[in-house]
Amino acid sequence: MSAVSLEHVSKIYPPRATGWRGLFTKPQGPGFQALDDVSLTIEHGEFFGLLGPNGAGKTTLISVLAGLCLASAGRASVCGHDVVNDYQAARRSLGVVPQELVYDPFFTVRETLRIQSGYFGFRKNDDWIDEILAHLGLSDKADENMRALSGGMKRRVLVAQALVHRPPVIVLDEPTAGVDVDLRRSLWEFISRLNREGHTIMLTTHYLEEAEALCGRVAMLKHGQIVALESTEALLARTGGSLEEAFVQIMNHSGTNELEKQV
Numbered sequence: 001m002s003a004v005s006l007e008h009v010s011k012i013y014p015p016r017a018t019g020w021r022g023l024f025t026k027p028q029g030p031g032f033q034a035l036d037d038v039s040l041t042i043e044h045g046e047f048f049g050l051l052g053p054n055g056a057g058k059t060t061l062i063s064v065l066a067g068l069c070l071a072s073a074g075r076a077s078v079c080g081h082d083v084v085n086d087y088q089a090a091r092r093s094l095g096v097v098p099q100e101l102v103y104d105p106f107f108t109v110r111e112t113l114r115i116q117s118g119y120f121g122f123r124k125n126d127d128w129i130d131e132i133l134a135h136l137g138l139s140d141k142a143d144e145n146m147r148a149l150s151g152g153m154k155r156r157v158l159v160a161q162a163l164v165h166r167p168p169v170i171v172l173d174e175p176t177a178g179v180d181v182d183l184r185r186s187l188w189e190f191i192s193r194l195n196r197e198g199h200t201i202m203l204t205t206h207y208l209e210e211a212e213a214l215c216g217r218v219a220m221l222k223h224g225q226i227v228a229l230e231s232t233e234a235l236l237a238r239t240g241g242s243l244e245e246a247f248v249q250i251m252n253h254s255g256t257n258e259l260e261k262q263v
């Protein structure tokens with residue numbers, strides 16, 4: 001049983017209503033294909049990078065895994081639990097750090113984490129909450145109101161929120177966007193430790209030097225299709241440079257119909 005499995009997953013967003021006519025008529029048109037027949041398996045304990053330019057479909061793929069949007073075709077599972085038919089177990093197996101800074105401005109950091117623990121049925125979770133806070137440099141912010149935190153601090157809380165239920169699989173959607181060097185370092189130390197302890201990590205980032213240093217295997221998405229899927233080492237050996245150079249090479253020179261060759 002794999003940590004994450006996607007079998008022929010496609011996602012077509014329905015056409016959006018435009019203008020005032022959209023209020024009265026059903027939007028017409030083909031919709032937008034964000035994922036196109038994506039198949040991918042991530043084994044337990046892997047540190048996996050999901051890379052691609054803006055709009056490639058990374059967040060859509062994560063949303064399918066987290067049950068936030070339904071795939072139009074195909075099947076996805078987390079730790080063997082189907083994200084549709086067995087969604088509660090799938091959701092419990094997954095901790096997602098979202099890209100957007102979403103938070104409730106009425107609660108303190110500790111209250112936020114206690115509430116999140118409650119969603120997963122953890123009542124007395126303060127020992128683990130304190131440990132997470134310490135590792136993310138948030139101990140002195142525990143009793144501060146969420147709205148009083150800086151953007152980088154809010155992002156740390158989002159990371160903490162994803163970890164409160166000790167999920168075996170952790171998905172980080174651009175966790176270091178807009179955070180300082182200090183947090184990056186402490187965040188990666190903490191995430192690497194969780195990975196060493198057996199957690200599976202799936203990371204999306206535009207900082208390719210971070211992906212190169214951390215990820216044992218990477219997938220590259222382009223227009224919703226996988227255009228590269230291999231170990232970081234093999235990819236670098238094949239393309240003969242850094243991950244950034246490999247990324248530019250693959251994105252500029254591989255049409256999506258070259259897929260079969262590379263996957």
Ligand SMILES: Nc1ncnc2c1ncn2[C@@H]1O[C@H](COP(=O)(O)OP(=O)(O)OP(=O)(O)O)[C@@H](O)[C@H]1O
Nearest residue numbers: 013014032034052053054055056057058059060061
């Ligand atoms: N709810 C939606 N309705 C319609 N189209 C959408 C919706 N969500 C995303 N899209 C489109 O699907 C495509 C893939 O978006 P997605 O957010 O998955 O890309 P991404 O790879 O995560 O990009 P980024 O690196 O910018 O975060 C984009 O063209 C986006 O505009």
